[in-house]
Amino acid sequence: MHLLNLGVRFPVVHLGLNKRTKTLYIIALVSILYFYLELHPSVVNKQSREVLPPSRANWQDFGDEESHLNNVLLHGTGTALVALVDDLRRELDRGSVSLLVLLDLSAAFDTINHGILLGCLAGMGLGGTILQWLRSFLEGRSQMVSLGDTCSAPQPLTCGVPQGSVLSPMLINIYMKLLGEIIQSFGVRCHLYADDVQLCHSFPPVTQEAVQVLNRCLAAVSDWMGSNKLKLNPDKIEVLLVSRKAEQGIGLQPVLDGVTLPLKTQVCSLGVLLLDSSLSLEPQVSAMARGAFAQLRLVRQLRPYLGKSDLATVVYALVTSRLDYCNALYVGLPLKTARKLQLVQRAAARLIMGAAYRERTTPLLSQLHWLPICYRAQFKVLVLTYKALNGSGPTYLSERISSYEPTRTLRSSGEALLSIPPASQVQLVGTRDRAFSVVAPPSAVGLPPQ
Numbered sequence: 001m002h003l004l005n006l007g008v009r010f011p012v013v014h015l016g017l018n019k020r021t022k023t024l025y026i027i028a029l030v031s032i033l034y035f036y037l038e039l040h041p042s043v044v045n046k047q048s049r050e051v052l053p054p055s056r057a058n059w060q061d062f063g064d065e066e067s068h069l070n071n072v073l074l075h076g077t078g079t080a081l082v083a084l085v086d087d088l089r090r091e092l093d094r095g096s097v098s099l100l101v102l103l104d105l106s107a108a109f110d111t112i113n114h115g116i117l118l119g120c121l122a123g124m125g126l127g128g129t130i131l132q133w134l135r136s137f138l139e140g141r142s143q144m145v146s147l148g149d150t151c152s153a154p155q156p157l158t159c160g161v162p163q164g165s166v167l168s169p170m171l172i173n174i175y176m177k178l179l180g181e182i183i184q185s186f187g188v189r190c191h192l193y194a195d196d197v198q199l200c201h202s203f204p205p206v207t208q209e210a211v212q213v214l215n216r217c218l219a220a221v222s223d224w225m226g227s228n229k230l231k232l233n234p235d236k237i238e239v240l241l242v243s244r245k246a247e248q249g250i251g252l253q254p255v256l257d258g259v260t261l262p263l264k265t266q267v268c269s270l271g272v273l274l275l276d277s278s279l280s281l282e283p284q285v286s287a288m289a290r291g292a293f294a295q296l297r298l299v300r301q302l303r304p305y306l307g308k309s310d311l312a313t314v315v316y317a318l319v320t321s322r323l324d325y326c327n328a329l330y331v332g333l334p335l336k337t338a339r340k341l342q343l344v345q346r347a348a349a350r351l352i353m354g355a356a357y358r359e360r361t362t363p364l365l366s367q368l369h370w371l372p373i374c375y376r377a378q379f380k381v382l383v384l385t386y387k388a389l390n391g392s393g394p395t396y397l398s399e400r401i402s403s404y405e406p407t408r409t410l411r412s413s414g415e416a417l418l419s420i421p422p423a424s425q426v427q428l429v430g431t432r433d434r435a436f437s438v439v440a441p442p443s444a445v446g447l448p449p450q
Contacts (some may be wrong), residue, residue, distance in 0.1 A: 015141040023180055026254040078326045079268045079384065080193050082436050083201070083396045084269065085329055087189065088242050088279060089435040091202040097243040098273070099214060101199040101254060102267055103221070104236035108172065108195035109163040112140040113229040117161075117175050124174065137167075160228065179224055188229045194269050197221075205243065211252050215415045234259045238267040242275055273326060279434075281329060282337055289340040292322045303351065312368075319348045323373065328384055330377040332433030341373045347408045378443060385418075400437040417441075 071440035091098045122358070131377045138161070161168040172194050183199060191198040199217065203210035207274040218415040225232050238252060253260050266276045266283050274284040280342055295318040305313060323341055330338065349364040350357065366374065371379060387393030388401060404417040433439070 075273055077383055078395050081273050082328050084191055086436040096202040097205045098202040100240040102238040103197040105195050106231045106233045110160040111229055112161050112175055113159050128350050182220050188217045208369040237261055238264050240264055285337050285340050289344050292319050292344040295319050311450045315348050315352055317447050327377045328380040331381055331439050338373055381443055401440050
């Protein structure tokens with residue numbers, strides 16, 4: 001059998017954090033063509049842009065047949081979560097109740113049907129060389145399992161895409177595009193990110209019919225999953241009620257395939273963000289601080305063996321990167337919550353500079369050119385705003401902000417100001433201080449136009 005068509009899987013036993021839980025991981029070595037497409041994704045994107053119109057489709061928009069491909073490189077979990085939390089905060093500000101349903105798919109990357117996927121690609125306008133490449137990438141493949149010196153007989157692969165690759169999330173987005181259209185046909189917002197499917201339905205707290213609409217939507221999702229060779233796992237589906245008062249969630253549990261989905265006090269969105277019913281982000285910040293301090297304790301053991309520059313590199317990689325991840329959501333955090341992250345930053349600065357525990361950290365942060373936590377969050381909002389205004393960010397963020405157009409000529413007409421939502425649309429202080437669509441316009445004053 002030709003090596004181009006053969007992949008090898010190696011089972012590896014992984015011990016959990018408690019040293020007692022064992023998980024079987026599969027490490028896959030895939031074909032040479034896979035590595036070529038991974039190392040040269042620009043080739044695929046260039047070919048795609050030649051046959052497809054400019055993309056507006058993203059993890060929320062499914063209203064036309066345009067491509068998901070161009071937008072894949074413009075966003076990640078950080079921007080996706082900014083959009084999700086912005087939606088939830090604005091609905092909370094309007095006095096609405098939101099049900100956020102996080103669907104769990106069983107082995108989605110391994111069950112993508114090649115025939116259906118190629119049909120979706122052809123239906124979106126892909127053809128010629130690019131479609132031949134992807135067909136060769138998917139079809140005619142086989143795999144075997146290697147354990148020690150023993151190998152199983154090769155078996156043909158009729159489904160699945162490699163998880164953790166550059167192309168696979170793009171292919172899954174295309175595969176699940178129709179699912180987004182079905183969900184939105186019920187008036188339910190849909191957030192898709194690779195194999196993560198999140199449904200968000202907002203409604204007045206006195207409305208009970210909205211839950212029935214969500215139930216019908218979930219039934220349609222289950223039917224689509226079955227017809228497209230995917231499987232939902234009802235036991236792992238999480239539901240969060242976002243509301244001002246906890247008692248507003250009485251009787252609002254959705255139902256899927258006859259199973260009532262219980263409401264959780266907190267859920268993990270996209271595997272990285274802990275959301276609670278009031279959107280305080282307190283669980284997220286606490287978990288982030290615990291993880292960062294744990295990494296600092298490990299790095300401290302390396303201090304006698306590393307120079308200052310090497311130690312700083314390790315701290316950047318293991319600690320401060322955690323503080324910066326999705327930190328646009330930390331704008332407007334209460335001081336008692338933000339202080340947990342600030343303590344981590346101060347401890348990291350003292351470790352790098354070799355300072356004593358009680359030494360003031362303001363000069364240390366200045367020497368390291370580190371902004372305090374609150375200013376780092378504001379800086380991230382400015383970066384996202386600048387990218388959204390200049391076409392280098394995802395469309396679902398640029399659509400949340402608009403340029404200010406005065407009714408008459410003013411001295412500030414040429415300063416590229418953004419339109420600030422009026423007070424009638426923004427009522428809660430928590431929303432005014434923390435929603436991206438509200439925080440971005442006043443923060444962007446002074447940004448260069450290009």
